[in-house]
Amino acid sequence: MRFHRNLVEGVAEVLERIFNSGIYADKALEQQFRKNRQWGSRDRGFVAETVYEIVRWKRLYAEVGEITPPFKKKDYYRYFAVWVLLNDQVLPNWPEFKGLKKEAVLSRYKPLKKVRKYRESVPDWLDSLGEAGLGSELWTRELAALNEQAPVILRANRLLISPETLQEKLKEEGIGTDLVPGYPDALQLQQRGNVFRTDSFKEGFFEVQDAASQTVAPFLEVVPGMRVIDACAGAGGKTLHLAALMKNKGQLIALDIYPQKLQELKKRAKRAKAFNIETRLITDAKVVKRLKGSADRVLIDAPCTGLGVLRRNPDAKWKLESSFLERVCETQQELLANYSALVKKGGLLVYATCSILPSENTRQVEAFLKSPQGKCFRLVEERSLYASVDGFDGFYTARLERVD
Numbered sequence: 001m002r003f004h005r006n007l008v009e010g011v012a013e014v015l016e017r018i019f020n021s022g023i024y025a026d027k028a029l030e031q032q033f034r035k036n037r038q039w040g041s042r043d044r045g046f047v048a049e050t051v052y053e054i055v056r057w058k059r060l061y062a063e064v065g066e067i068t069p070p071f072k073k074k075d076y077y078r079y080f081a082v083w084v085l086l087n088d089q090v091l092p093n094w095p096e097f098k099g100l101k102k103e104a105v106l107s108r109y110k111p112l113k114k115v116r117k118y119r120e121s122v123p124d125w126l127d128s129l130g131e132a133g134l135g136s137e138l139w140t141r142e143l144a145a146l147n148e149q150a151p152v153i154l155r156a157n158r159l160l161i162s163p164e165t166l167q168e169k170l171k172e173e174g175i176g177t178d179l180v181p182g183y184p185d186a187l188q189l190q191q192r193g194n195v196f197r198t199d200s201f202k203e204g205f206f207e208v209q210d211a212a213s214q215t216v217a218p219f220l221e222v223v224p225g226m227r228v229i230d231a232c233a234g235a236g237g238k239t240l241h242l243a244a245l246m247k248n249k250g251q252l253i254a255l256d257i258y259p260q261k262l263q264e265l266k267k268r269a270k271r272a273k274a275f276n277i278e279t280r281l282i283t284d285a286k287v288v289k290r291l292k293g294s295a296d297r298v299l300i301d302a303p304c305t306g307l308g309v310l311r312r313n314p315d316a317k318w319k320l321e322s323s324f325l326e327r328v329c330e331t332q333q334e335l336l337a338n339y340s341a342l343v344k345k346g347g348l349l350v351y352a353t354c355s356i357l358p359s360e361n362t363r364q365v366e367a368f369l370k371s372p373q374g375k376c377f378r379l380v381e382e383r384s385l386y387a388s389v390d391g392f393d394g395f396y397t398a399r400l401e402r403v404d
């Protein structure tokens with residue numbers, strides 16, 4: 001492969017913004033593409049994929065390349081060089097790479113490969129935490145799976161189209177997909193590409209949503225006509241799916257504490273022609289209090305560490321801190337206590353996270369069931385999805401019934 005200097009410079013700049021300015025990888029890439037509108041789709045693809053690879057393997061590459069903080073632009077060139085050499089490519093003869101020898105890089109790589117925290121490139125604290133939570137065997141397998149590139153999955157919007165017809169339409173637009181067995185609304189892209197430019201997307205025929213995430217809304221067992229509350233709706237990934245399962249009938253109330261997320265949800269709902277959604281911004285406790293005991297179904301898609309979606313957001317490995325885990329666990333328990341009150345007797349509460357840590361999942365549900373608010377619920381079913389088992393994101397869902 002021949003490397004173009006301006007693209008490699010682009011990679012180094014994005015990495016500098018991610019690691020020195022704390023910007024999320026997707027945002028840093030977006031900014032870079034806006035600044036370089038002349039880049040074609042292949043150029044953008046090269047920059048994005050290289051950046052994600054280096055972010056994913058940051059610790060390993062730093063050890064192999066003997067790169068130490070504080071990181072400057074030249075260090076990001078060195079990260080790039082390690083990526084080139086470990087991928088068996090020829091390093092260009094540029095001054096930035098002077099003194100880097102393939103043999104030396106490979107000889108440092110060999111022993112590191114045998115140590116999980118280097119091989120899978122995770123900070124010490126996260127490696128210990130994962131092992132303590134999941135046990136050595138599952139954590140080792142899971143880490144390896146979470147370091148792979150995630151497939152792109154679409155969810156057909158059944159309000160407007162079946163997955164089979166969507167598949168035909170996308171084919172006409174030059175996009176090959178496969179149905180995904182076991183996930184009734186899902187289509188997997190055969191090749192990565194910008195699906196947001198297609199007419200099918202503009203028509204509202206699909207959303208991009210991982211297959212594991214597509215299992216959450218069906219877990220609520222909604223039927224048309226119900227009153228359903230999505231208590232942490234965000235930009236509405238699950239809300240839109242719920243609207244489709246409810247066939248646009250009944251009431252779907254989407255709550256969140258951030259107005260811009262609900263604004264985005266409204267935009268998406270309009271495109272999807274999902275008309276039974278009402279957004280309510282949580283400005284004070286009264287907004288929630290008014291809904292007490294009124295819902296057939298409540299979904300708490302709780303804020304979490306996102307450890308199940310590391311394939312999409314590998315920079316979380318470097319941005320997460322153990323203090324955040326403590327804080328988010330407290331929030332999760334508060335959300336369970338507050339929003340469980342919205343479920344009416346006989347109704348169902350679904351608690352979900354995109355984390356694989358038992359401390360955010362099954363332990364939270366256990367603690368809730370022992371709390372005063374949890375006493376009137378019983379656990380009906382819980383499910384843990386793992387990238388290493390199912391091939392999609394890591395997710396946890398628990399369904400609880402209000403019995404009193």
Ligand SMILES: C[S@@+](CC[C@H](N)C(=O)[O-])C[C@H]1O[C@@H](n2cnc3c(N)ncnc32)[C@H](O)[C@@H]1O
Nearest residue numbers: 231232233234235236237238256257301302303
């Ligand atoms: C995992 S995200 C939800 C993703 C969303 N359900 C989806 O499928 O796209 C968690 C959401 O909880 C929201 N949140 C955080 N604290 C909250 C609170 N106290 N009440 C309601 N929502 C909250 C966040 O703003 C965020 O949008």
